[in-house]
Amino acid sequence: xxxxxxxxxxxxxxxxxxxxxxxxxxxxxxxxxxxxxxxxxxxxxxxxxxxxxxxxxxxxxxxxxxxxxxxxxxxxxxxxxxxxxxxxxxxxxxxxxxxxxxxxxxxxxxxxxxxxxxxxxxxxxxxxxxxxxxxxxxxxxxxxxxxxxxxxxxxxxxxxxxxxxxxxxxxxxxxxxxxxxxxxxxxxxxxxxxxxxxxxxxxxxxxxxxxxxxxxxxxxxxxxxxxxxxxxxxxxxxxxxxxxxxxxxxxxxxxxxxxxxxxxxxxxxxxxxxxxxxxxxxxxxxxxxxxxxxxxxxxxxxxxxxxxxxxxxxxxxxxxxxxxxxxxxxxxxxxxxxxxxxxxxxxxxxxx
Amino acid sequence: xxxxxxxxxxxxxxxxxxxxxxxxxxxxxxxxxxxxxxxxxxxxxxxxxxxxxxxxxxxxxxxxxxxxxxxxxxxxxxxxxxxxxxxxxxxxxxxxxxxxxxxxxxxxxxxxxxxxxxxxxxxxxxxxxxxxxxxxxxxxxxxxxxxxxxxxxxxxxxxxxxxxxxxxxxxxxxxxxxxxxxxxxxxxxxxxxxxxxxxxxxxxxxxxxxxxxxxxxxxxxxxxxxxxxxxxxxxxxxxxxxxxxxxxxxxxxxxxxxxxxxxxxxxxxxxxxxxxxxxxxxxxxxxxxxxxxxxxxxxxxxxxxxxxxxxxxxxxxxxxxxxxxxxxxxxxxxxxxxxxxxxxxxxxxxxx
Numbered sequence: 167x168x169x170x171x172x173x174x175x176x177x178x179x180x181x182x183x184x185x186x187x188x189x190x191x192x193x194x195x196x197x198x199x200x201x202x203x204x205x206x207x208x209x210x211x212x213x214x215x216x217x218x219x220x221x222x223x224x225x226x227x228x229x230x231x232x233x234x235x236x237x238x239x240x241x242x243x244x245x246x247x248x249x250x251x252x253x254x255x256x257x258x259x260x261x262x263x264x265x266x267x268x269x270x271x272x273x274x275x276x277x278x279x280x281x282x283x284x285x286x287x288x289x290x291x292x293x294x295x296x297x298x299x300x301x302x303x304x305x306x307x308x309x310x311x312x313x314x315x316x317x318x319x320x321x322x323x324x325x326x327x328x329x330x331x332x333x334x335x336x337x338x339x340x341x342x343x344x345x346x347x348x349x350x351x352x353x354x355x356x357x358x359x360x361x362x363x364x365x366x367x368x369x370x371x372x373x374x375x376x377x378x379x380x381x382x383x384x385x386x387x388x389x390x391x392x393x394x395x396x397x398x399x400x401x402x403x404x405x406x407x408x409x410x411x412x413x414x415x416x417x418x419x420x421x422x423x424x425x426x427x428x429x430x431x432x433x434x435x436x437x438x439x440x441x442x443x444x445x446x447x448x449x450x451x452x453x454x455x456x457x458x459x460x461x462x463x464x465x466x467x468x469x470x471x472x473x474x475x476x477x478x479x480x481x482x483x484x485x486x487x488x489x490x491x492x493x494x495x496x497x498x499x500x501x502x503x504x505x506x507x508x509x510x511x512x513x514x515x516x517x518x
Numbered sequence: 519x520x521x522x523x524x525x526x527x528x529x530x531x532x533x534x535x536x537x538x539x540x541x542x543x544x545x546x547x548x549x550x551x552x553x554x555x556x557x558x559x560x561x562x563x564x565x566x567x568x569x570x571x572x573x574x575x576x577x578x579x580x581x582x583x584x585x586x587x588x589x590x591x592x593x594x595x596x597x598x599x600x601x602x603x604x605x606x607x608x609x610x611x612x613x614x615x616x617x618x619x620x621x622x623x624x625x626x627x628x629x630x631x632x633x634x635x636x637x638x639x640x641x642x643x644x645x646x647x648x649x650x651x652x653x654x655x656x657x658x659x660x661x662x663x664x665x666x667x668x669x670x671x672x673x674x675x676x677x678x679x680x681x682x683x684x685x686x687x688x689x690x691x692x693x694x695x696x697x698x699x700x701x702x703x704x705x706x707x708x709x710x711x712x713x714x715x716x717x718x719x720x721x722x723x724x725x726x727x728x729x730x731x732x733x734x735x736x737x738x739x740x741x742x743x744x745x746x747x748x749x750x751x752x753x754x755x756x757x758x759x760x761x762x763x764x765x766x767x768x769x770x771x772x773x774x775x776x777x778x779x780x781x782x783x784x785x786x787x788x789x790x791x792x793x794x795x796x797x798x799x800x801x802x803x804x805x806x807x808x809x810x811x812x813x814x815x816x817x818x819x820x821x822x823x824x825x826x827x828x829x830x831x832x833x834x835x836x837x838x839x840x841x842x843x844x845x846x847x848x849x850x851x852x853x854x855x856x857x858x859x860x861x862x863x864x865x866x867x868x869x870x
Contacts, residue, residue: 299764309698312706346661346752354664354749381753385760397706398753400698401733405757408737412651413765413793420789427789433782437772441765 169481170261173202173210174230174248175268177468183267184210186474187222193475196482197221199261201248203228227251230268237271241279249273253280256460262485263461265452265477267469274310277455277462284490286497288315290457291322291396292464293329296406297444300387304330304339306456309400316359317504319343319393323364324500325456325493326391327373332487334390341368342379342389344398352378356395363502364393372499381405410445417442451476454484457493461485521833522613525554525562526582526600527620529820535619536562538826539574545827548834549573551613554600555580579603582620589623593631601625605632608812614837615813617804617829619821626662629807629814636842638849640667642809643674643748644816645681648758649796652739656682656691658808661752668711669856671695671745675716676852677808677845678743679725684839686742693720694731694741696750704730708747715854716745724851733757762797769794803828806836809845813837 171187173180180200184207187198200207204226211218218224229247231240241250249266253276256264264281266273274290283290291307306326311318323341330339343361345353350361361378368375376389381402384392394402417438421431431438443449451473452463461484465477523539525532532552536559539550552559556578563570570576581599583592593602601618605628608616616633618625626642635642643659658678663670675693682691695713697705702713713730720727728741733754736744746754769790773783783790795801803825804815813836817829 297764299767312698344753346664346749346756380760381756382760382763385757385764397698398750401696401750401753402757404698404733405737405754406761408734409758409761409765409797411734412649412737413761415651416789416793416796420786420793423786423789426785430782430785433778434772434775437768437775437779441768441772444768445761 167482167485168197168199168261169478169485170199170201170252170255170264171474171478172248172252172264172266172268173200173207175266176465177267178470179267180206180210181213182469182471183474185214185471186469186478188214188216188219189471189475190478191219191222194479194482196478197223198478199223199225199255201225201227201252201255202230225251225255231272233269235269235272237269238275240269240272241276249276250280253277253462256462257281263463263481265463265465265474265481267465267467267474267477270309270464273462273464274455277458281462282459283457284459284493284497286501287325287457287493288318288321290455291325292453293326293456294403294453295333295450296392296403298385298387302334303384303387303390303392304333305392305394305399305403307394307396307399308403308453309396310455311396314356314395315504316356316363317500317502319356319360319395320363320367320502321457321500323367323373323375323391323393324496326393328489328492328496329454329456330391332489333483336390338374339390340376340388341373341391341393342376342384344381344384344392344394344402345378347380348378348383350378360393367499372496406445413445414442449473449476451478451480454480456489459490461489519834519837520549520551520613521830521837522551522553522604522607522616523826523830524600524604524616524618524620525552525559527618528817530822531619532558532562533565534821534823535826537566537823538821538830540566540568540571541823541827542830543571543574546831546834548830549575550830551575551577551607553577553579553604553607554582577603577607583624585621587621587624589621590627592621592624593628601628602632605629605814608814609633615815615833617815617817617826617833619817619819619826619829622661622816625814625816626807629810633814634811635809636811636845636849638853639677639809639845640670640673642807643677644805645678645808646755646805647685647802648744648755650737650739654686655736655739655742655744656685657744657746657751657755659746659748659751660755660805661748662807663748666708666747667856668708668715669852669854671708671712671747672715672719672854673809673852675719675725675727675743675745676848678745680841680844680848681806681808682743684841685835688742690726691742692728692740693725693743693745694728694736696733696736696744696746696754697730699732700730700735702730712745719851724848758797765797766794801825801828803830803832806832808841811842813841
């Protein structure tokens with residue numbers, strides 16, 4: 167197993183990326199190739215007081231994709247960027263999965279352009295695991311696709327379902343459609359039409375579709391796969407993060423009030439750390455782009471070493487699953503014959 | 519000041535409604551008229567061990583709008599329902615504001631039909647106060663309008679702005695558009711077009727428009743008025759509620775673990791109660807329908823007595839403001855000349 171890791175992506179690159187790679191290599195015994203400027207990577211390792219061990223190698227490249235680069239063109243223009251080179255390596259079979267903490271848009275475009283989508287998949291989707299009172303759930307999509315069609319949502323449901331089976335170890339994940347009420351008639355035209363497609367898939371026994379779900383009930387643990395257009399999925403994800411960081415501040419205020427509350431903090435430290443971790447994107451490590459022909463994962467832009475280590479763990483799990491094959495085998499179930507405006511343009515990007 | 523209160527709406531009616539009315543009457547010294555079945559209301563008061571004091575009266579009516587009633591038709595069909603009668607009384611000037619914990623859809627339709635919108639306002643919007651790290655913010659809309667046009671969002675921004683000036687006591691509230699990134703180019707066509715309208719209003723000095731905002735940054739306290747279409751606004755609101763109840767469960771687990779953690783709980787009790795209250799819809803009391811010609815407020819369906827008491831407090835604040843007049847005076851700023859499919863149908867509902 168070899169994981170390709172973009173050493174130059176994210177707010178804390180390359181130091182935290184290299185540090186995370188060292189940790190992951192130790193913890194999971196997996197080979198890692200770091201893409202990026204060799205000098206910078208070696209310097210980062212030196213800052214960690216280490217030299218790169220066997221199994222941790224560098225693929226030198228000179229460019230870096232910046233947040234200001236046009237996401238749609240970044241990987242086309244910067245052919246020697248750490249992200250572009252990593253994606254090319256993945257495509258060529260020189261690794262089993264690719265992780266970057268760099269620009270989400272550039273990574274999505276680059277993955278679609280270079281690694282390509284599974285044939286028949288309309289759009290790749292970002293599928294983070296989100297915390298709920300009933301354990302983790304898959305939220306798909308959470309921002310890769312802003313303008314969605316009902317067929318996209320049907321595909322998100324299937325690929326989310328396959329992913330949840332691996333990631334959450336569930337036989338028949340409960341698939342629900344994010345909506346503003348449980349009734350079939352709720353939502354915009356998009357949700358109503360997607361509901362009909364999902365219900366059909368449920369009745370045919372292809373999905374365990376349990377209907378619409380409100381964000382509130384999803385967070386109570388009401389579903390294992392939450393299907394959403396990228397806009398509302400993103401609003402949900404960012405709200406979870408926002409409330410999480412809001413409460414972190416509030417809890418700090420409570421516990422740092424005086425000597426007694428500081429003492430109380432000591433007594434419940436483990437539990438509070440546990441809550442904080444549950445809501446911390448760094449602990450979740452990385453989000454896969456489902457629907458891409460090989461595993462490509464996006465680590466949080468603010469990833470620290472621990473996040474990168476956890477991202478490697480997530481990438482290993484993705485690489486060990488046969489997710490892409492499973493999607494390919496079931497693709498006819500996910501096609502409605504819907505023709506979209508972008509279809510002509512999208513077709514050549516599919517994996518031939 | 520006289521507040522009209524639907525005694526029959528919500529999961530805990532009439533007991534908690536009557537109990538809340540008694541508390542509000544005591545706490546705020548305001549007159550309250552309860553609409554509903556006289557016998558049921560008197561019985562509820564008796565259960566509270568009280569008889570209705572002077573200033574707390576009943577307008578007897580025989581029907582109740584149920585959750586299964588068609589929201590669009592409920593107030594038309596049930597003319598003697600507690601909600602319909604309350605709205606009619608408000609329209610006739612027999613009270614200064616109306617509160618119901620009953621069906622949101624029926625209340626919105628009924629308010630639009632009977633009390634009517636301020637002339638020129640396209641759609642009434644629900645505008646709850648949401649908790650942020652920087653204090654409360656107004657979220658508008660949060661579910662009344664699923665399919666929005668850019669002009670609706672412009673109007674939500676203005677009415678949210680006027681409301682925030684009263685409710686948050688701010689001179690120039692920071693108005694932001696809920697989006698999936700801060701850049702102008704983010705979002706669907708709706709957000710892009712609304713952005714242009716809002717920017718224009720900002721440049722003309724009519725609004726303190728600060729641009730797009732992500733849900734995460736809004737929860738950090740980045741804006742005072744968060745403008746959203748009803749679908750994504752609802753997802754945001756319900757996610758806040760969901761994370762809140764998720765954390766309530768988690769905190770309970772932490773503090774009830776053993777004798778030491780229970781002791782810790784005692785030491786930080788006030789702080790934890792404070793956090794819980796911040797995220798509890800019952801504490802916020804009620805959400806006004808902005809754009810209706812007189813104050814109509816929706817209390818949470820699961821309102822308890824405390825929520826109803828707080829709803830009365832919110833209704834008093836709305837009735838004391840000159841919000842509707844302010845909206846009417848600035849209506850030309852909120853009109854883009856956009857013609858929508860629903861316009862013909864909507865026009866007769868406006869306040870002539």
